[in-house]
Amino acid sequence: MGVSPGIGHGPAYVLTVSVPEPPEGATFTGEADQEKERAMAALTQVAGELEARGNRAGGEAEEILKAQALMAEDPGLVVKVRTLIDRGLAAPRAVFEAFTKYRDVLAGSGGYLGERAADLNDIRDRVIALLYGQVMPGLPARAAEPYVLVARDLAPADTALLSKSQVAAFVTEEGGPTSHTAILARAMGVPAVVACPGATRIPPGVRVMADGTSGDVRVEPAESDVADAVSADTARLSALASARGPGRTADGHPVPLLANVGGPAELHAAVAAEAEGIGLYRTEFLFLDRAEPPSTEEQVRAYRAAVEAFPGGKVVVRTLDSGADKPLAFLPAAAEPNPALGERGLRRFKRFPEVMEAQLAALAAVGAEELHVMAPMVATAEEAGWFARECRAKGLRHAGVMIEIPAAALRARDLLAQVDFLSIGTNDLAQYAFAADRQLGVMSPLQDPWQPALLDLVAMAANAASRAGKPCGICGESAADPALACVLVGLGADTLSMGAAALPAVRAGLAAHTLTQCRLAADAARAQRTAAEARVAARARLPELGRLGL
Template sequence: MGVSPGIGHGPAYVLTVSVPEPPKGATYTGEADQEKERAMAALRQVAGELEARGNQAGGEAEEILKAQALMAEDPGLVVKVRTLIDRGLAAPRAVFEAFTKYRDVLAGSGGYLGERAADLNDIRDRVIALLYGQAMPGLRGAPAEPYVLVARDLAPADTALLAKGQIAAFVTEEGGPTSHTAILARAMGVPAVVACRGATGIPNGVRVMADGTSGDVRVEPAESDVADALIAATARQAAMASARGPGRTADGHPVPLLANVGGPAELEAAVAAGAEGIGLYRTEFLFLDRAEPPSLEEQTRAYRAAVEAFPGGKVVVRTLDGGADKPLAFLPTAASDSAASASASAAPSASASASVEPNPVLGERGLRRLRRFPEVLDAQLAAIAAVASEDLLVMAPMVATGEEAAWFARSCRGRGLAGVGVMIEIPAAALRARDLLASVDFVSIGTNDLAQYAFAADRQLGAVSALHDPWQPALLDLVAMTARAASAAGKPCGICGESAADPAMACVLVGLGASTLSMGAGALAAVRAALAAHTLTQCRLAADAARARTTPADARAAARVHLPALAHLGL
């Protein structure tokens, strides 16, 4: 699956993890307290190094690495490591067993927590390497020329500090369109292909060409194939450079092109890419890496920075999407509350995973979480209201019913906020979009989670990544249903999922009735060029053709028949 557009070619550099598993039953000599301190010192050092790399990298990588640093010193993990050492296990084996236990819990959870399982593997290996006095896992001996980095999966710590000029492309066996590899590759502007089974079997040094648009990975490509691909890429760049100004179709139908932004560090790139505003301003960066919620002043500064970056442009702030799928240190989970109640009722014991919801993606997250802790939402709305203008809009994540939408709208209007919307990420919300639209001013479709819930397929699991293909006709049906309801209500329906970053899909989404498109900054130029080359009628014909098919591949091919300029643009 191509997840970051472009052509990359060069020698393969295959990254393998070389940290050995500590022997089962390995013990230590000396005092338990000394062994525990050795383990704690290694955990602290790894956490510090991850945070330092995040500070140096900035942007998406900073948020990801700071979250990893918190995991390295997670209180539950620390207690488990200390307990295992008290039972006689040496520090490396205690770390291995503690992390593996939590990794297995998270891997079975799916969603955001499921993705953290890979992070735990990386942290575990780094701590064990440190305890053994070995070199940390990572890139060593890479070619001097730009290379194609191949791995089973890529740890953010390995890739965060790489420069675009070092890497021709990323290719991984695991991952999906919202994996860390995909997110960081798009932020760097490097082509990337994920879920490519057998990729680590490519010999080191062999020439590889990866197409981050189609997902095609060629081993030892012919010189003519490389030349043709580069010519197409050059034509694409020229076409994108020539398309300027606000987003619109060839016949003048306006389609504002907005940016998905994960924090203030990404504002400059969004402005430079010609974004007309922000369609999704994620606010989790303010909350995820701290034991206390951010102050009113800190939140206000962050929201004001977004508004000031786009004077006269729309800025849509999404309220905190935290809870079960993005744990917040300062709020208890529903599962931990249940565990505490069970303990208070004289339950014999609670398992180490009692505070993890059995299926957190289907648990208490987003607006559900904020309804249980309304003071968190109230503080966030107060900060947004402090910088409010007619161009600052607010929307809630994970809204399932009309009643939830009405509750959120009342909360916002009580703070004097006028532009209130909700995200459509749950099939129930798409099916009954008219109920939600009765209370709010706009809706925005998050196609990533909508696909996850519609197909019962974990968005982080490579084995089911095909079900996250945005060309799935069933997903297009849900988008069309929502857009029709919005049109009937006379209210906007935007798209803020990564599907909008595909130029062909962007045309289809407009044909389905999307009023705005929001995406990573790096995709704006290609989408702008694709829309400018086709009329609204062509977009509608492409949408109808795609929905009439039964497979994603057929839907994509059928749509492109009505979008002939894509081939000329090299898209």
């Protein structure tokens, strides 16, 4: 799977981790308290080293490594390690068992959480190596030319301090589109291929070419093949660079291209990518990992920063989407047999109205005309109306709802009678349309945004908005695919919002096709039976994508 576009070629450097598993049942001599102190000291040292690397790296790597540093000293893991030592296990084995237990839980979750399992492996191995007095295997300090870094998986601590001058591409056997390898590769602008079985069997030093768009990895490619691939990639980059300005189709139909933003740290990347505003400002970053809600002043600063980053541009803020995989310590939740179908998003606000009151008041205090506020997990017109009234009572001028539940898409016209706009979250809409948990890896085929049934639901909501004369945007990751972006416009989407890194390719793809071509591609995709057939049918009607290398 290609997860960061571009062509990278050079000698293979195969990174193998050789920290041994501590013997099963290994015990210690001496006092348990001393063994626990040894384990705690190692955890603290590793956490400090990760944070220090993050400070040196900056950017997204800093955020990721600081999160890993917190994982190294997670209270639950610390308690588990201490308990295992009390039972007689030596510190290295206690650390191994405690981390492996949590790692297996994450890996079994699939999706984004599953891809965090590699982080725990890396922390675990660093702590064990420290306890054994070993040095963790690392990367070459100097290399004659940029190399293709090959590994079973890569940890942020390995890659955070690399640059394009050192590494030509990443190739890993594991990982997915939301793994940290993928995130950091995109941030660095380095081609990356993940989920490539057998990659670590590539002999060290052998020349390799990796295509971060198609996912192809070639061992000992012919020089002519490398030249052709590099030439095509150069043409792609040239096309992306020439696509500037507001989003629009080849015949001038405007399609504002907005950014999905997870906090103030991501605003700079969105501005640099020439986003025309924010289509999804996730406010959970203010509330997670804390014992009490953020103050009004803290919220106002965060919301004002978003508005000031895009003067005159639309900024769509999603109110707190807690519950399910995003629990909050200060909002107690009863045990639920299926949290994804339980109290999430707006449903939590019903139980804790004071939290919504405070958030809406903070948003109103920003007082910007460009500010649009929407609620997640809305199922009925009654819920939409209740939220809109609460917004208007606070003086917020633009109230909308997310379309994430099939019932909302099917009765979009009823919701539009209550609110000012819709925003379709294709990730959750797919989850609920196909009864396929988005965190469960084995369900990923049903999460494919090209599924014709999902496209039908998008068309329903977009058509209802058009008839009501109200805007309908897309803020799921589906908009990041240039071909699917054209299809979504053909289905009636007024705006598209995506991660900042995807904006240039989507801008170029839209600019190369007319609105009529987008509509024909949408019709062709909906006429198919499978996601794969829909993708092929749509691309056949978007001929310029191939020329652009998209």
